Amino acid sequence: MDRFVWASGLLEINETLVIQQRGVRLYDGDDKTKFDLGTVLLSTHRLLWRDHKKHDCCIALPLSQIIFFEEQAAGIGKRSDCSQNNFETLDFYKSTFSVLLPSAKIVVHLQPVTLNKEPGPYQSSKYSYIKLSFKEHGQIEFYRRLSEELSQKRWERISVSQPMQSPSRSQAGKVKAVGIVGIERKLEEKRKETDKNISEAFEDLSQLMKKAKEMVDLSKLIANKIKDKQGDISEDETIRFKSYLLSMGIANPVTRETHGSGTHYHLQLAKQLVEMLQVPVEEQGGMMALTEVYCLTNRARGMELLSPEDLVNACKMFEALNLPMRLRIFDSGVMVVQLQSHSEDEMIASAVETVSEKGFVSSEEYAKLVGISVLLAKERLLLAEKVGHLCRDDSVESLRFYPNLFLTQD
Structure with a gap:
């Protein structure tokens, strides 16, 4: 827990919210902490925890501090190698036992504390790992998304002029918080991008149907030539090609648009x-x-x-x-x-x-x-x-x- 620092709970510039889950308790190693019931948020840069009752109580942990993580269900730990993409066995394990074991945990192993670490809830700890205990389930999807973020390491793509750090008093004027307005703006941008993709998809579909009509006209032309026995083509080849044309389906199907x-x-x-x-x-x-x-x-x-x-x-x-x-x-x-x-x-x-x-x-x-x-x-x-x-x-x-x-x- 000594790796966590105090945070405002607001997203920073170039930081995007990935997933959040309510009803999560934090453990310092195997020991319970005062952070009993809150919401854990996973962004492209940090792991944040916010208290349900005290909204101003929020702590954050950079994803770059995580070495590896594993899932623990019913007191049984199962280590996951985050450098590999094969999670099929683990997904089966989680989907089978998560209902029976509502207090499944994710154990996060951390790097040593840095010398220039900002103030946090713990000054020191005898453990090099923390635990996230999911009281209201959701650990399967959170585990999967955390795996993706650690594999992609999107926090490394941020520019030097906009470092990913938790806001402190000395940096309050330097770091601009995004907040709810920023989240809504990002959602609106995603919606516009989705609409654009849908429009482009239908344009592609129209082009495909246009090409399909050209292919139908071509097949008719070839079929008429075969029928008239034009060109050097054998009887067996004629029968075979007719079967190919038949497998293409009806050239001009009767529809309500064409026949009322x-x-x-x-x-x-x-x-x-x-x-x-x-x-x-x-x-x-x-x-x-x-x-x-x-x-x-x-x-x-x-x-x-x-x-x-x-x-x-x-x-x-x-x-x-x-x-x-x-x-x-x-x-x-x-x-x-x-x-x-x-x-x-x-x-x-x-x-x-x-x-x-x-x-x-x-x-x-x-x-x-x-x-x-x-x-x-x-x-x-x-x-x-x-x-x-x-x-x-x-x-x-x-x-x-x-x-x-x-x-x-x-």
Whole structure:
């Protein structure tokens, strides 16, 4: 404690407040001090402690006096090498035990007292370290920020004409205190800087979208050349490049800004959905769950995301527009998109054939065999059961489906 000096509690020129924490007690080594309950402040230059009741009671310690520090929880010390940046193990330790041990402490080891030290609360001490006892928690974040400041050593960047010292009577006219007004000014400067960064970010985003449109136009041009078979390009290369263009997503997604709102918007959206979903739905056997359609569509649309409500309304327009797809709702409430050419009888016959070959299957097993989602697999099996081709066995193990032997055996 003999390293501390009396301070006014005001920030000095070029000094910035980093973090503060209430409910902190100071220890001189292992001994309690009269500095029982106060607020500890960490700045870029100093460690300050201010009494809760006596606001004029404030002491400070330059960060340059700190050799190293460690955390002590429940009487167990854990040393930290401040010259290294690997704090993962220590962070886990702190996050695990800080709730159970509300009086966790940070032990700060200090350099010897300098000869020209200014007056402070202690003239001498038998200890070369102090302890910060956190009664109201917060030691984890304070420990992390203290580690950063000691690693960066920002106090060394201050000019010689503005030394970082605690104000004394002899220096009262030389050092200008910043105080609350200075803090508010710094906060205002940070706010303006944040607004500036946000504005620049949106400008960059606009430039990115402009470049994206140029890339879309370029992809269209290349796609048309491939379609017309212009240039020396093989059939395999054509197919491969078309797959690359498909992975880029929808070139010009239908939006409310381009097609208005209401029925017209949903009509145009329905046409685009059919164009995009034709191949994926065919690969899924002619049917795809609406949840999968939603994910696939928004992935292809990029930043122009589609709401679930707009997706459902657009799918309801398939039949009115006489498009080759339909929105179907099963008895269970599951919604799917299926091709108009999709044959329900063929789907049931395929399910019955698979179950007959295996003897019995569950929804999960049938999904793996056919290569569809578990949700659609269950709906197919339930549909085959509904028409009487399958029977179920609902046990504690799982829901299994068996062939209906009453139809195949006399």
